Amino acid sequence: MQEKYWNYMVQIKAWTFYLDIYAEDSYKWDRRINIYGAIASSSSIAAWTIWRNWSFIWAAIIAISQVLTAIKQYLPFGRRLKYLQPFIEDMKLLYLKMEYDWYKVAAGELSETEINGLLYSYKKEYSGIESKYLKEEILVENVKYKNKADIKTEGYFKNNF
Template sequence: MQEKYWYYMVQVKSSIFYLDIYAERSYKWDRRINAYGAIASSSSIAAWAIWKDFSYIWAVIIAISQVLTAIKEYFPFGKRLKILRPFIEEMKMLYIKMEYDWYKVANGELTESEINTLLFSYKKEVTNIEGKYLNEEILLENKDYLKEADDRTDRYFETNF
């Protein structure tokens, strides 16, 4: 049962790294879209006045900027960030409790039955947190993010345990 607890704890930590990566990438895309819109709308007017020969290029840039601004709310990046931030924080707090309890599990202070009960309570809490934040938003699996999360998890456990 000790091993089962350990593997679940590692799985939760890996999930947190995965969510962190997802949030980082979503933030980058959201920031890029915002930056493009800001730069395009503010610089295009000046550029249009300066380079009248290429005014159609600037008109296209402005049009793309306006379209991006109009459809931005339908992109998943901003919505994901609103969901992922509190989701990640709750998962991190849960993981801290799991790691704290690992000491008792690893030192044999708990019986198999107590470990099973503890593990069940953590699984239930993870399920509740996931249900709270992911009921409307589906995070598509990304193999690159998974690989990076696994690498971060390996480094974390090599360093800390």
């Protein structure tokens, strides 16, 4: 039962790293879109007058900027940030509670039944957290993020346990 507890604790930490990487990438994309829109809208008029020969390029830049502005609310990046940040915080808290109890589990202070009860309560808490934040949203699995999260998880447990 100790091994099950340990494996679930590692899984929660890995999931937290994964969500953190997902949020970071969503933030980068959201910021890129905002910067592109700001630069395009503020510099296009000045550039248009300077480079009249290439006006079609600036027209395209303005058009793309307008389309991005119109569809931005439907892109997932900004929306994700609204629920990923509190989701990550709740996951970090869950992990801290599990790590705190791990020492009792590892030291043999708890019976198999008590460990099972503890594990059940954490799985139930995780299920509540997940349904709270992913009720209407879907996170498409990203293998690149998973690999990064696995590396971070391995490093974390290597350095801390």
